[in-house]
Amino acid sequence: MAEKFEALTDKHIEFIKEQHLYFIGTAGAEGFVNVSPKGMDSFRIINSSKVAWLNLTGSGNETAAHVLENGRMTVMFCSFDKQPLIMRLYGQATATHPRDEKWRELAALFPEYVGTRQIFELEIELVQTSCGYAVPYYELQGERPTLTKWAENHGALRIKEYWRENNTKSLNDKDTGIL
Numbered sequence: 001m002a003e004k005f006e007a008l009t010d011k012h013i014e015f016i017k018e019q020h021l022y023f024i025g026t027a028g029a030e031g032f033v034n035v036s037p038k039g040m041d042s043f044r045i046i047n048s049s050k051v052a053w054l055n056l057t058g059s060g061n062e063t064a065a066h067v068l069e070n071g072r073m074t075v076m077f078c079s080f081d082k083q084p085l086i087m088r089l090y091g092q093a094t095a096t097h098p099r100d101e102k103w104r105e106l107a108a109l110f111p112e113y114v115g116t117r118q119i120f121e122l123e124i125e126l127v128q129t130s131c132g133y134a135v136p137y138y139e140l141q142g143e144r145p146t147l148t149k150w151a152e153n154h155g156a157l158r159i160k161e162y163w164r165e166n167n168t169k170s171l172n173d174k175d176t177g178i179l
Contacts, residue, residue: 115151
């Protein structure tokens, strides 16, 4: 039932564009494995072998620590309606921060959010699709405004303070590279 591809096909790209939710999986050499759900207008297809996603301020910064340590990342999409399908993108990721030279180029691909923290690029090494027959039907009711309201209420300076207090180290005490 599973199929493997070296890069995204046009059919894969259309599937991704229809999704409102995706999951990011990363792990360091040891310690906790991290899986994070992502939404909003935060995912872009650069080309058939590269994607990017905008990371907003959250309670932790595990993905950044893992990517800094070894770069391994998996992005997973699954269809909750229509044709069942699960798609995983495996590869090596890098993080770009607002202080980095490449920031403006990448940030121009996304809407502006007060809580923007990093942009991750994934060089795809493998695309795998599988049936998704056990994924239940769910219906999208809309995006939650909570995170953007929280960030807007805090403002850029207080968010950077939040990063210092909550986002500089992973759960396994690894640097995240945020500051």
